Every structure is written in structure tokens, then in C-alpha cells.
Amino acid sequence: MNNLNSWLFWPDQVALSLLALFFLLTIFLYAARIPAHSVILSVCNLAGHALRFTARWLMVTAEGLRQRNKTVLLAHGQAEVTSQVEREFERVSALVSKELGEYPALQRKMMDELTRIEDDYLKCGEVPPPPPEWVDALSTIANLKSGGDIAKKMLDDLHKSVQKIHDKTISEYRKAYEGRHKILKGLMPLWRSVDKVVKNLDTNMVNLGSNAKAIDAHMTRYEEMRAKTDKSEHTLAISAFVQLGISSLVMLIAVGGAFINFKLIALPMSEMVGASDYITSNLRTSDVAALVIVLMEATMGVFLLESLRITHLFPTIASMNDQLRKRVMWAALILLIILAGIESSLALMRDMLIADKAAMLHDLATVQPIVSDSLLTHIPMIGQMVMGFVLPFVLAFVAIPLEVMVYSLRTVAGVLLVMLMRAISFVLRFSAMILHRLGRILVSVYDISIVLPLLLERWVISLRGSASPKPAKLTPGRAS
Amino acid sequence: MKQFKYLILALLLLPLVLSGCADNRSHSNGVYLLIDTSGTYAEQITKARKIINYLLANLNAGDSLAVAKVESKSFSEKDIVAKVTFDRRPSQANLEKRAFNQKVEAFAKSIKGSAYTDITGGLIQAAEYLNEANPGHKTIIIFSDLQEELGKGTIRDFPIKLTGIRVMAVNVTKLSTDNTDPRRYLDRLAWWEKRVRDAGATEWLVINDLEHLDKILANP
Numbered sequence: 001m002n003n004l005n006s007w008l009f010w011p012d013q014v015a016l017s018l019l020a021l022f023f024l025l026t027i028f029l030y031a032a033r034i035p036a037h038s039v040i041l042s043v044c045n046l047a048g049h050a051l052r053f054t055a056r057w058l059m060v061t062a063e064g065l066r067q068r069n070k071t072v073l074l075a076h077g078q079a080e081v082t083s084q085v086e087r088e089f090e091r092v093s094a095l096v097s098k099e100l101g102e103y104p105a106l107q108r109k110m111m112d113e114l115t116r117i118e119d120d121y122l123k124c125g126e127v128p129p130p131p132p133e134w135v136d137a138l139s140t141i142a143n144l145k146s147g148g149d150i151a152k153k154m155l156d157d158l159h160k161s162v163q164k165i166h167d168k169t170i171s172e173y174r175k176a177y178e179g180r181h182k183i184l185k186g187l188m189p190l191w192r193s194v195d196k197v198v199k200n201l202d203t204n205m206v207n208l209g210s211n212a213k214a215i216d217a218h219m220t221r222y223e224e225m226r227a228k229t230d231k232s233e234h235t236l237a238i239s240a241f242v243q244l245g246i247s248s249l250v251m252l253i254a255v256g257g258a259f260i261n262f263k264l265i266a267l268p269m270s271e272m273v274g275a276s277d278y279i280t281s282n283l284r285t286s287d288v289a290a291l292v293i294v295l296m297e298a299t300m301g302v303f304l305l306e307s308l309r310i311t312h313l314f315p316t317i318a319s320m321n322d323q324l325r326k327r328v329m330w331a332a333l334i335l336l337i338i339l340a341g342i343e344s345s346l347a348l349m350r351d352m353l354i355a356d357k358a359a360m361l362h363d364l365a366t367v368q369p370i371v372s373d374s375l376l377t378h379i380p381m382i383g384q385m386v387m388g389f390v391l392p393f394v395l396a397f398v399a400i401p402l403e404v405m406v407y408s409l410r411t412v413a414g415v416l417l418v419m420l421m422r423a424i425s426f427v428l429r430f431s432a433m434i435l436h437r438l439g440r441i442l443v444s445v446y447d448i449s450i451v452l453p454l455l456l457e458r459w460v461i462s463l464r465g466s467a468s469p470k471p472a473k474l475t476p477g478r479a480s
Numbered sequence: 481m482k483q484f485k486y487l488i489l490a491l492l493l494l495p496l497v498l499s500g501c502a503d504n505r506s507h508s509n510g511v512y513l514l515i516d517t518s519g520t521y522a523e524q525i526t527k528a529r530k531i532i533n534y535l536l537a538n539l540n541a542g543d544s545l546a547v548a549k550v551e552s553k554s555f556s557e558k559d560i561v562a563k564v565t566f567d568r569r570p571s572q573a574n575l576e577k578r579a580f581n582q583k584v585e586a587f588a589k590s591i592k593g594s595a596y597t598d599i600t601g602g603l604i605q606a607a608e609y610l611n612e613a614n615p616g617h618k619t620i621i622i623f624s625d626l627q628e629e630l631g632k633g634t635i636r637d638f639p640i641k642l643t644g645i646r647v648m649a650v651n652v653t654k655l656s657t658d659n660t661d662p663r664r665y666l667d668r669l670a671w672w673e674k675r676v677r678d679a680g681a682t683e684w685l686v687i688n689d690l691e692h693l694d695k696i697l698a699n700p
Contacts, residue, residue, distance in 0.1 A: 267570075270541065270569075270570055271569050271570055271571060274541070274542070274568030274569065275540055275541035275542060275568060275569070275570055275573075276506075276507065276508050276540070276541055276542020276543075276568050277568070278507045281507070352571075353570055353571060356571060356574050357570070357574060360536075360537075360574050360577055360578060361537055363578060363581065364533040364536055364537055364577075364581060365533070
């Protein structure tokens with residue numbers, strides 16, 4: 001209130017004082033109208049230009065970032081497709097060298113078998129029985145004019161001989177057929193072998209065809225990447241999002257495994273480093289030591305997979321010569337086995353500590369513990385030991401999703417950053433437009449506040465009827 | 481290869497670095513239990529054992545525990561029944577807890593009622609022990625009816641010092657005179673609270689229901 005009174009000319013007459021103040025203010029505002037308009041518009045324009053400039057810079061930077069992301073994404077995609085094509089070519093090469101490389105030998109084998117089949121086929125041709133020679137002899141005897149008993153006897157002898165020859169011929173004929181059947185039977189494996197060879201060839205050719213199709217598909221993708229098309233960029237970006245999602249899920253599962261691993265060794269670690277040491281007010285040294293062991297296991301796993309060239313996180317390891325790389329691999333494997341052994345021992349110790357504490361609590365409760373030595377009581381202990389040994393090796397495979405996550409995260413973060421920059425740029429441009437309009441609105445509001453002198457001015461000018469001084473506009477406009 | 485060596489070296493040195501930035505403040509608990517063995521209160525030893533068992537079950541490696549009796553004149557080391565600072569290793573701490581329990585068991589069997597109750601002397605002795613052991617959290621438990629009776633010539637009417645120590649009165653039984661006039665009981669509790677707070681204790685707590693022993697180790 002005192003503050004208000006200090007503005008009043010006559011504190012006893014508030015209304016009069018306010019009127020006088022309003023009058024003075026109106027005169028001041030009218031006098032300062034042109035510079036005030038100029039200031040309002042300049043400030044708004046300045047702010048608007050600054051915002052527009054920032055928005056433009058953001059757009060340019062976002063575009064540069066997008067181009068850079070695109071280059072990296074396409075390069076990564078090209079490298080990936082190249083390795084896929086190489087792998088397909090390796091498969092084709094293996095197929096050609098293993099299956100089709102033996103084609104001359106295969107052909108020779110097939111020709112030999114076909115020749116044998118032809119020979120056997122010829123052999124099994126039917127041989128007609130010899131013409132019955134005794135038919136001529138019989139007709140000669142039958143044409144004899146006389147003979148009586150002699151003829152009869154001759155005919156009987158002849159009958160016997162013919163019967164004998166007939167039996168012999170029939171027997172030989174049957175033997176010949178039997179032989180032919182045997183030959184035909186012997187042809188069966190050859191036919192089967194030929195059939196198998198032909199089927200193998202067919203399968204190989206089909207495989208070769210599918211490999212060729214896969215190579216074609218990869219090459220098409222590769223060409224699209226080489227052409228730097230938006231489609232290939234979009235496909236790769238989507239693929240990166242999907243890969244990030246999948247790898248995050250797997251990493252989440254791995255984190256769960258690591259947590260179980262940690263819980264398994266945290267208690268027994270207190271036996272080694274002491275249970276009463278703290279790093280911070282809530283963080284025990286034994287917990288940190290257990291965590292370090294788990295992290296070291298994961299690290300050894302990463303090195304192992306890296307030296308096996310399954311992952312490519314460390315170019316230093318990838319570029320080592322084979323001998324050195326194998327040494328690193330063995331070192332990582334041995335360390336991993338040692339850590340797994342330590343963890344298994346700690347799991348055993350954990351079980352012992354828990355049992356010891358349970359026994360002590362039983363002692364304190366003055367109730368004798370139930371001693372049980374059954375297999376059932378050993379199962380959890382054995383389970384913990386096995387888990388303690390196996391979990392480090394399971395954790396070792398975390399390197400694969402980690403690598404995918406690292407590579408896909410770069411792409412995803414880049415895409416999201418570009419989107420964010422564009423969004424900010426849009427907001428800034430919109431704000432600049434609003435400021436531009438706001439300047440005009442403020443000028444109008446200013447004129448409204450001094451509407452009385454402006455009307456007076458217009459009235460005076462209209463009275464003069466002169467157009468020499470330009471009448472002030474009541475509508476908002478640029479002050480100049 | 482050089483980078484790889486450095487990485488291995490860093491991993492090996494990590495435990496050393498972590499141990500270097502260790503929190504040197506003590507986070508252990510120190511509990512001193514004063515057991516009133518005067519007159520009929522000596523019969524409450526079974527309840528006292530329940531408290532000791534609770535403490536043994538819940539104190540961790542590195543914590544300190546002492547049990548002392550409150551007799552005619554209790555400002556003396558000979559009144560300490562058993563005291564221990566548990567080993568940093570849990571397995572060794574369990575062994576020490578068993579040995580402690582045996583000592584307490586022997587004490588419970590040999591307990592004899594004393595004529596007077598020197599609680600103040602016990603408090604001074606307890607504060608001295610806890611300040612020497614210097615655990616992170618210091619607690620004195622008074623297992624007594626809080627009726628102090630000093631023998632002739634025993635001087636205890638001077639200010640004591642219990643700075644930074646929590647004091648708890650457990651199983652504060654009502655005397656026959658308290659039943660006649662409960663104000664005596666309430667006045668007794670109020671008197672001890674004032675005396676303890678004036679001595680600089682961080683907290684004063686009365687636990688009569690032994691089902692709520694978890695408050696003993698609930699550090700603020």
C-alpha cells in the first residue's frame with residue numbers, strides 16, 4: 001500500500017491522482033509511440049530470427065547426422081551382406097569341391113556300371129532250344145515199307161533215346177533260364193547304385209540352386225546399399241531396432257542369470273574378504289567382490305568369444321595373428337574354468353555356511369537339529385555347485401547379444417537423435433512464427449492503450465484537411 | 481596387444497582400487513546387555529536368555545556383544561559375564577556365538593540374587609566398554625525393573641556420559657507398590673529417561689513385550 005501511495009500525487013485523492021497518472025502515462029506513451037513500436041517489432045524480430053537461425057542450424061546438423069548415420073549404417077550393412085555372400089560362396093565352393101569335384105570319377109563309375117548292365121542284359125537274352133534232330137530220323141523210320149518187329153524195336157529204342165534227350169534238353173533249358181535270372185538279380189544293386197548317384201546329383205543341384213538364389217538375394221540387397229537407396233537405409237534402420245529389442249531381451253535374461261550368480265557367491269565372499277567391511281554406507285566389500293568376480297567371468301567370456309572370432313568388439317584381438325589369438329583364447333578359457341571352479345567352491349561354502357547358521361540357531365533354540373544324511377539334503381548342495389560351475393560359461397555367451405546391442409544401439413540412438421533434433425527445430429520454427437505475429441499483436445495492444453490521443457490526432461488532421469502529415473493508423477503496422 | 485595387456489592389468493588392479501576407496505566408518509553393532517540379578521528379578525533370567533539368543537541369532541560378523549550382571553556395585557569388569565567382538569568371517573563368528581552361549585548358560589545356572597541394584601554403575605561400565613570397542617551403532621539394554629537400590633557408601637548421584645548411545649529398558653516389570661500407585665512406575669520410567677537423555681543418549685526406548693525385540697537392532 002505504501003508502495004502505491006508513493007505513486008500518487010495526492011494520496012488523499014486517489015481517483016484524481018490515478019487520473020493524473022493515467023493522463024501523464026498516455027501522453028508519454030503517445031510521444032514514445034514510434035520508437036516503442038520499433039522496439040517491440042525489433043525485439044520480436046530479433047528473437048524470431050535467432051530461433052529461426054537455431055532451427056535452421058539444427059536441421060542442417062540433423063541432416064548431416066542423418067547422412068553420417070546412413071553412411072555408417074550402409075557400410076555396416078554392406079559388411080554384413082559381404083560376409084553373408086562370402087559364407088554362401090564358401091558353401092557353394094564346398095559343395096562343388098566335395099560333390100561335383102568328384103564328377104569325373106562319378107561319371108566313370110556310372111559308365112562302368114552301365115556297361116556292366118548292358119553286358120548282363122545281353123547275357124540274359126533267351127537262347128532258343130536246339131531243333132529236334134530226332135524228328136527227321138523219326139520221319140525216315142516211319143517211311144520204311146517193311147520192318148515189322150525190327151521197326152517196332154527201333155522205334156522203342158528211339159523213343160527211349162528221344163525221351164532221354166528231351167529230359168536233358170529241358171534240364172539244360174531250365175539251367176540256362178536260372179542263370180539268366182541270376183544275372184538279372186545281380187543287376188538290381190547296380191540299378192540302385194546308379195539311382196542313388198543320380199538322386200545325390202539331383203539333391204546337390206537343388207542345393208546349388210538354392211544357394212544361388214540366396215546369393216542373388218544378397219547381391220540385390222548389396223546393390224541397393226551401394227546405390228544408397230532410402231529403402232535399404234529404412235530396412236537397415238528397422239532391422240537395427242528389431243535387433244536392439246531382441247538383444248535387450250537376451251541381455252535382460254543374462255542380467256537375471258548374473259544376479260543369481262551374484263547371490264550364489266555373495267555370502268561366501270564375506271568369508272574371504274570379511275563381512276564387516278563396507279565400501280559405502282550400504283555397499284559391502286564382499287558384495288562388490290562377488291560382483292567383480294561375476295563381471296570378470298563375463299569379461300573372460302567376451303575375450304573367449306572374441307578370440308574365437310565369433311564376436312568382433314575388439315579390433316586388437318581380431319587383427320592378431322593366429323598363434324597369438326589362440327594363446328589369448330586358451331588364456332581366457334583357462335581363466336574362465338578357474339573362475340568357474342572358484343564359484344563352484346563358493347557355492348559349496350555357501351551351503352555349508354547356511355547349514356552352520358541353521359545348526360547354531362537350533363542350538364540357541366535348545367532344540368536338537370534333525371540330522372539327515374539322505375540324498376535329498378545333498379541335492380540342493382550339488383545343484384548349487386553345478387550352477388556355480390555352469391553359470392560362468394552361460395554368462396560367457398553374453399558377448400554375442402552385447403555386440404549386437406552395441407552396434408544396433410549406435411544406429412537407434414542416431415535415428416532417435418535426428419528425430420529429436422528435427423522435432424526441436426520444428427518447435428523453434430513454430431515459436432519464431434508465433435513471435436513474429438506476437439510483435440504485431442503487441443503493437444496493436446500498444447495503440448489500443450493510447451486510443452484517445454490517436455483519435456484526437458485523427459480528428460485534428462481531419463479538421464485541418466491537410467494531407468501533409470500522414471495520419472496515424474489505428475490498425476497495427478510497422479512503426480517507421 | 482598392448483591395450484589388451486593394460487585391460488588385464490586394470491582388471492587385476494580393480495580389487496586393490498576398490499579396497500583403496502573403502503568406507504572407513506564402522507557399520508557394526510555393539511550391544512551391551514545389563515541383567516538385573518537382584519531379589520526376585522533374578523527369576524526373569526529365562527527371558528534374559530531369550531534376548532541373548534535373539535542377539536546371537538541376529539548380530540553379524542564384526543559386531544560386538546557383552547552381557548553383564550547388575551549387582552550391588554556394578555562398575556567393575558568382574559561383573560561382565562561374557563563379551564566378544566565377532567570375527568569378520570561368518571563361520572568363525574558362529575563358533576564364537578556358540579562359545580558365548582555356553583558361557584551365558586553357565587551363568588544362568590549359577591545366578592544368585594543380590595541385595596542391591598547398581599544400574600548407574602552398570603551403565604557407566606557399559607558406556608566404557610562400548611566406547612572402547614567403538615562400533616558404528618552402540619546400544620545398551622537394561623534388563624531390569626529399573627528400581628535402583630544402592631548400598632551404603634555407593635555414590636552414583638552425579639551426571640553420567642552416554643553420548644551417541646541408544647539405551648533400552650527391556651522387561652520393566654511392575655513392582656507390588658507400582659500396582660498400588662501406577663504413578664510410581666511411570667515416574668520411575670520418566671526419571672530414567674531424563675537421566676539417560678541428559679547423559680547424551682541418542683534414544684530411549686522401553687520394550688516390555690519380548691515379541692518386539694526387532695526394535696533392538698533397528699538402527700535409526
